[in-house]
Amino acid sequence: MLTKINTTYLxxxxxxxxxxxxLANLLLTAESLQQQELSEPMLxxxxxxxxxxxxxxxxxxxxxxxxxxxxxxxxxxLWHFFLKAAIGAYIALAIYIAYVLSTDxxxxxxxxxxxxxxxxxFGLLVVFLGKGFYIxxxxxxxxxxxFLQIAWDWFELLLFGTLLLTLLNFDYTSYIFLPxxxxxxxxxxxxxxxxxxxAYLNFNKKSRALVLLGAILLSCYIFLWFFYEFKxxxxxxxxxxxxxxxxxxxxxxxxxxxxxxxxxxxxxxxSSVFEQKSEDLLNFQRLSxxxxxxxxxxxxxxxxxxxxxxASAASxxxxxxxxxxxxxxxxxxxxxxxxxxRIRHLLLAFKYDTDHINNNxxxxxxxxxLELPWQSLVILPIKSLKxxxxxxxxxxxxxxxxxxxxxxxxxxxxxxTTLTIENLRLVAESLQNERYKEELKIASTVQxxxxxxxxxxxxxxxxxxxxxxxxxxxxxxxxxxxxxESRIAIIIGDVSGKGITAAFHMAQMKxxxxxxxxxxxxxSEFMRQANSALSRxxxxxxxxxxxxxxxxxxMKGFVFARAGHxxxxxxxxxxxxxxxxxTDGLGLGIIRDQSYKNHIREMFYDYNPSDVMVIYTDGIVxxxxxxxxxxxxxxxxxxxxxxxxxxxxxxxxxxxxxxxQTFTGPNTIYDDQTLLVIKFKADQQTV
Amino acid sequence: xxxTNEIKDSTIIITLDGELDASSSVIxxxxxxxxxxxxxxxILVNCENLHYISSAGLxxxxxxxxxxxxxxxxxxxxxxxxxxxxxxEILGLDLLMTIVSNYEEAMTIADE
Numbered sequence: 161m162l163t164k165i166n167t168t169y170l171x172x173x174x175x176x177x178x179x180x181x182x183l184a185n186l187l188l189t190a191e192s193l194q195q196q197e198l199s200e201p202m203l204x205x206x207x208x209x210x211x212x213x214x215x216x217x218x219x220x221x222x223x224x225x226x227x228x229x230x231x232x233x234x235x236x237x238l239w240h241f242f243l244k245a246a247i248g249a250y251i252a253l254a255i256y257i258a259y260v261l262s263t264d265x266x267x268x269x270x271x272x273x274x275x276x277x278x279x280x281x282f283g284l285l286v287v288f289l290g291k292g293f294y295i296x297x298x299x300x301x302x303x304x305x306x307f308l309q310i311a312w313d314w315f316e317l318l319l320f321g322t323l324l325l326t327l328l329n330f331d332y333t334s335y336i337f338l339p340x341x342x343x344x345x346x347x348x349x350x351x352x353x354x355x356x357x358x359a360y361l362n363f364n365k366k367s368r369a370l371v372l373l374g375a376i377l378l379s380c381y382i383f384l385w386f387f388y389e390f391k392x393x394x395x396x397x398x399x400x401x402x403x404x405x406x407x408x409x410x411x412x413x414x415x416x417x418x419x420x421x422x423x424x425x426x427x428x429x430x431s432s433v434f435e436q437k438s439e440d441l442l443n444f445q446r447l448s449x450x451x452x453x454x455x456x457x458x459x460x461x462x463x464x465x466x467x468x469x470x471a472s473a474a475s476x477x478x479x480x481x482x483x484x485x486x487x488x489x490x491x492x493x494x495x496x497x498x499x500x501x502r503i504r505h506l507l508l509a510f511k512y513d514t515d516h517i518n519n520n521x522x523x524x525x526x527x528x529x530l531e532l533p534w535q536s537l538v539i540l541p542i543k544s545l546k547x548x549x550x551x552x553x554x555x556x557x558x559x560x561x562x563x564x565x566x567x568x569x570x571x572x573x574x575x576x577t578t579l580t581i582e583n584l585r586l587v588a589e590s591l592q593n594e595r596y597k598e599e600l601k602i603a604s605t606v607q608x609x610x611x612x613x614x615x616x617x618x619x620x621x622x623x624x625x626x627x628x629x630x631x632x633x634x635x636x637x638x639x640x641x642x643x644x645e646s647r648i649a650i651i652i653g654d655v656s657g658k659g660i661t662a663a664f665h666m667a668q669m670k671x672x673x674x675x676x677x678x679x680x681x682x683x684s685e686f687m688r689q690a691n692s693a694l695s696r697x698x699x700x701x702x703x704x705x706x707x708x709x710x711x712x713x714x715m716k717g718f719v720f721a722r723a724g725h726x727x728x729x730x731x732x733x734x735x736x737x738x739x740x741x742x743t744d745g746l747g748l749g750i751i752r753d754q755s756y757k758n759h760i761r762e763m764f765y766d767y768n769p770s771d772v773m774v775i776y777t778d779g780i781v782x783x784x785x786x787x788x789x790x791x792x793x794x795x796x797x798x799x800x801x802x803x804x805x806x807x808x809x810x811x812x813x814x815x816x817x818x819x820x821q822t823f824t825g826p827n828t829i830y831d832d833q834t835l836l837v838i839k840f841k842a843d844q845q846t847v
Numbered sequence: 848x849x850x851t852n853e854i855k856d857s858t859i860i861i862t863l864d865g866e867l868d869a870s871s872s873v874i875x876x877x878x879x880x881x882x883x884x885x886x887x888x889x890i891l892v893n894c895e896n897l898h899y900i901s902s903a904g905l906x907x908x909x910x911x912x913x914x915x916x917x918x919x920x921x922x923x924x925x926x927x928x929x930x931x932x933x934x935x936e937i938l939g940l941d942l943l944m945t946i947v948s949n950y951e952e953a954m955t956i957a958d959e
Contacts, residue, residue, distance in 0.1 A: 656902030657869070701876070701906035705938060724938040746939030750909050759939060778902075778937075789898055791930065 164224055171221035178214040183279045185210065189397040190271045204329055207398070212327050215286055215405060216320070222290035226298060234302075234357045235365055237295050238372040245291035248284035249379030252386065255280065271395055278390055282400050285383050289406065292376070292413035300416065302357040315347060319412075322405045341404060348412045352419040363431045366424050373421040380414040436471065440569055443467035447576045450584075457584055458490075461550070464542075464577040465491040471573065472566045474554040476534060481550040495555070502530050503553070507539075517567060519560040536561030542574045542581070549581050600660075604632040607663055610670055615640060616648070619841065620713040622809035626817055626835040634832035635662025636777045639670055641677045646714035649677050652725065652836060653706035654777040661702070668697060669704055683708040683721035684762040687748065691723070691760075695752035703749035707775065713840075717766040723748050726778055729797060731805040733770035738802045740794060741765075769842030772805050772812060779833035783820055786828045792820055809839040850878055858954075859884065862893040867904030876907045885918055891953050895926035900934055912943065921945065925953040 185207050231237050259277045301312060322344070325337060361369055387401050400406060443463065450460050465479050476494040480487045489500060506526045507516075516539040521527040527537075534555040542550045552574060556562065562570075607629075615623045627636060635655035642648050651673050655665040672690050681689070686708055694704060705724040712718065720728065724747025727740040746759035767773075774797070783792040797816065804815045813835060820833075848871030849864040867875065884890065908922075915922050924946045927935070935941050947953050 654902075656906050700910040701903065703902070703906060703909060703938075724940075726937060744939060744942065746943065750912075750938070750940070750943065752913075759942065778934075 164228065168221055168224045171217045171224070175214055175217040175221060178210050178217065179279070179283050182207070182210045182214060183275070186275050186279060186397050187272060190275055190395075208327050208329055211403065212323050215323065215403075218286045219290040219293065219320075222287070222294050226291070226294035229298070233365070234299060234361060235368055235372070237298055238369055238376070241291055241295040242372050242375055245288040246376045246379040248288050249382040252281050252284050253382055256386065274393070274395055275397065278396060281383070281386050281390075285387070285400075285406070288379060288383065289409040289413055292417070293409055296413060296416045299357050299420070300351060300354045308354060311351065315351060318344060318347070319405065319408055322408060326403050326405060337404075341408070344408060345411060348408070348415055351412070352416045355420055355423045358420060358423045358427060359434060361424070361431065362435045363428065366428050366431055370421065370424050370428075373417055373424065377414070377417050377421060380410065380417060384410065384414075440467070440471050440573075443471075444572070444576055447573070447580050450580055455584075457581055460577060460580050460584065461490055464573055465493075465552070468540075468552060468554060468570050468573050469493060471569050472538070472554055472556070472562060474561075475557045477552070477554040479550060479552050482548050487551075490550070499530075499532065500553075503532070503537075506530065517562055519562060522559075533557055535559045538562045538567060538570065540570055540574045542577050544578050544582055547582075549578065600632040603660065603663060604629075607633050607666070610639075610667055611637060612639060616642060618713075621711070621841055622839045624809040624813040624837045626813055627833070628829060629832045630779070630829045631659055633660060633663035634658060635666050636779065636832035636834040637666045637670060638775075638834060638836055639673055641674060643677065643680050643710065647710060647712045649673075650709045650711065650775070650836070650838075651706060652775045652777065652834065653704055654725065654779075654832070654834075655704050656702050658832070661699070665694075665698065665702060665704060668694070669706070673708075682762060683710060683719055684757075684760045687721050687723045687745070687760045688757045691748045691751070691756045694749045698749040703747045705747045705778075709773075709775070711838075715766075716768075717764060719762060719764045721745060721760055721762045723760060724750070726776055726781060727794070729774035729776070729794075729801055730765075731772040731774075731801055732768065733772075733805075734768045738798050738805070740798070767840045769840055770805075771840045772801060772809070773838040773840075774801055774812075774816070775836040775838070777832065777834040779829075779831035780816075780820065780835055782831060783824050783833065784828070784830070785824050792823050796823070809837045812839070813837045848874065850874055852878075854887075857887050858889040858891060859887045860891045860893060862896070864896040866899040866901075867897060868899070868901045869903040872901065872904040872907045875904065876910075879907065879911045885920070887920060889921045889923065890915065891950075892922070892924045893926055893950070894924055894928065894931060897928065897931055900931050905934070905938060905940070908944070909940070921956070923947060923953045923956055925950055 189207075229237070229240060231240065255277060259273070262273075297312065297316075301308060304312075322341070330337065358366070358369075390396060391399055391401055443466075446463055447460065447467075450463065461479060461481065465477070468474070469477055474493075477491075478489055478493065478495055478500055479491040481490045482488075489497070492500070510526065516537075518524065518527075518537045519535075521532070521535050521537055532555075534557050536556040536559060538554045540552045540554075541548060542552060552570075554562070554570070611627060615625070625638065627638070629636070635658055636653070637655075638650070638652040640648055640650045653666070653669050655662040655669065669690070672693050673686075676686050676689055676693075687706070690706070698704070703724070705726070707720060707722045707725040707728065709718055709720040709728075720741075722728070722741070722743050722745040724745060727742065729738070729740055731738045741763060743763050744759070744761050746756065751759065776797070781792055781794050781797060784790065796819075800816050800819050801812070804812050807815065816835060816837075848866060848868070849862075850871075851862045851864070853860040853862070861878065863875075865871070878884075912922065922944060924935075924944060926949060927946055932941070932946060935944070935946060945956060947956060
């Protein structure tokens with residue numbers, strides 16, 4: 161398979177060989193010309209074939225090399241053209257001078273030398289045209305559309321088609337082909353109008369491009385001059401100006417070069433406008449990308465201040481940022497703090513707030529008095545609908561310094577800044593939220609650790625627990641404390657409200673439970689003391705409901721007190737009855753004085769083996785399905801226990817929770833839910 | 848939640864309509880914290896259309912309970928639905944607050 165590089169080498173080799181053969185043929189013809197006075201070259205068809213082969217191979221080689229060229233800018237292409245091909249013209253010029261000197265002064269006239277020189281020129285010309293042709297193609301097709309691409313492809317095809325004329329030895333000047341060639345020339349003119357790339361050069365590059373284009377055009381002229389100079393030389397065996405292809409290619413290369421030169425030259429004065437516009441665009445882009453680049457607000461203000469000063473060519477200015485109620489000057493240019501103060505006072509006096517343009521400060525008596533070196537002032541607020549971030553002041557030392565166009569651009573800048581700053585703050589806010597979430601997660605873990613996972617397993621009772629918080633942290637809790645070998649205290653509670661506040665109170669309650677129960681007291685006494693402790697730290701609107709049970713399995717009984725907590729559900733195995741203990745008791749933190757002790761009752765109960773006690777929070781009985789007012793309710797809970805009291809504690813719990821979740825449907829937890837199932841067992845073994 | 852007031856002489860009747868949850872209890876708290884309310888000798892709360900009361904809602908009443916008692920203002924609930932009454936009872940509030948079945952009864956108690 162032929163790779164691209166191999167193809168190029170092959171083409172170059174073909175070109176060199178055909179060039180050498182052409183030269184040989186030419187010399188041969190010249191020789192015979194002298195002897196036989198023939199006006200036709202020998203073997204005209206072979207000459208033409210070699211000529212076409214040479215031209216085609218050089219053009220194809222250039223096509224390959226130029227298409228492989230990856231230049232980042234247009235100047236690169238021009239440099240490449242100049243260094244690799246146009247310089248040939250200057251080499252040719254040097255050779256010509258040497259030739260003329262040698263023939264004139266040393267008086268050597270050799271047809272061989274003449275042909276050698278002429279043919280070398282020809283070779284250099286073809287290389288120049290090939291290079292130029294394809295370099296121009298790259299530039300011409302910049303920002304191409306489909307139409308342009310097709311137009312070019314046809315042009316290339318037609319141009320190579322004219323080689324047929326040479327191949328078949330037609331005279332292109334004959335009247336049949338002349339109109340066709342003229343049409344092709346018009347086609348070239350049309351193609352030469354595609355000069356979009358020039359617009360993308362800035363002032364500097366345009367000047368350099370002008371120099372290069374000038375050098376290239378000069379090359380064109382040198383080549384043309386040579387060939388018309390030599391045309392008159394009768395000693396020559398052939399005349400390459402008869403090759404229509406070369407003429408057309410020269411026409412194209414020259415015209416396009418000339419067009420580019422003229423367009424560059426005349427767009428030179430306006431290029432600074434385009435430069436400013438493209439810089440504005442870049443700055444907009446920088447502003448909008450500053451979030452991704454993790455820039456700070458300060459950097460955004462830096463960008464906007466620099467950009468607006470440049471965009472408006474302001475001679476002075478400053479940027480004020482709103483820090484709370486204060487205004488802080490963050491950027492200053494060619495102005496003193498004192499001057500700023502004076503202008504500010506004046507603006508305040510005139511009640512000019514924001515969005516103000518004054519293009520003739522001297523006509524304003526106040527400003528005239530200040531004797532400032534500026535004539536124009538524009539004030540632009542950087543603000544969104546809700547928030548003002550800052551105010552930008554720009555000054556110019558000429559009248560009417562800020563025209564509509566400039567102000568529009570400046571406003572676009574300030575608007576973009578507002579957007580960027582707002583987005584930056586949003587990003588920061590969401591990061592902060594993310595941190596809060598993380599901390600809530602930690603709180604959640606901490607709280608989970610506050611709730612015991614395992615109860616002491618004993619032979620005389622089974623206990624199974626269930627707890628879900630509606631949010632990350634909840635207000636429900638339960639705990640236990642082994643008071644003595646045969647006695648255990650179990651507490652359940654619910655703090656009013658949800659979330660962090662509830663979670664803190666819940667932790668407090670746990671502390672109170674462990675603190676007080678170390679002293680082993682009766683449940684009612686515990687409630688009284690807990691109420692007293694909580695009265696000092698609970699918020700005004702907060703309260704806690706709780707139930708405390710002390711189970712004594714040696715005595716086969718328990719005592720409990722209910723402080724506003726949900727009634728305890730009980731199944732008595734002996735009587736085969738399911739009921740709620742109806743006891744009085746006021747929640748904790750409702751009455752915050754000594755009278756609380758009148759509101760708490762204690763109850764003793766002797767249990768039988770297989771009795772079941774269900775302790776829960778209101779999240780269970782008040783659970784509702786989505787968009788429904790019906791609560792799960794005590795009745796339904798009692799019914800469930802009636803159905804499954806014979807099961808193990810764990811299975812009773814699952815039965816109730818399953819029923820509850822069927823009732824509410826998935827994902828409808830509005831309140832924390834806690835459920836404890838205790839089943840007393842027949843078999844007692846004292847440790 | 849809709850809270851409406853009706854003033855009859857030295858009595859203010861507050862009607863609660865809907866669910867008294869965490870957000871609506873803030874409005875109720877504002878209503879009860881209003882210094883104007885201390886001018887009345889009786890506060891009647893009509894709970895006919897109160898479907899649900901959360902612990903936050905209860906907390907609002909609890910927090911004002913002592914203040915009203917000190918100012919000798921009677922706080923009386925009437926027309927309370929069983930479901931809501933049950934919540935008051937479980938918490939033990941029925942012994943602290945006056946809950947009666949209807950408006951007439953509430954007015955009689957209030958006039959005592």
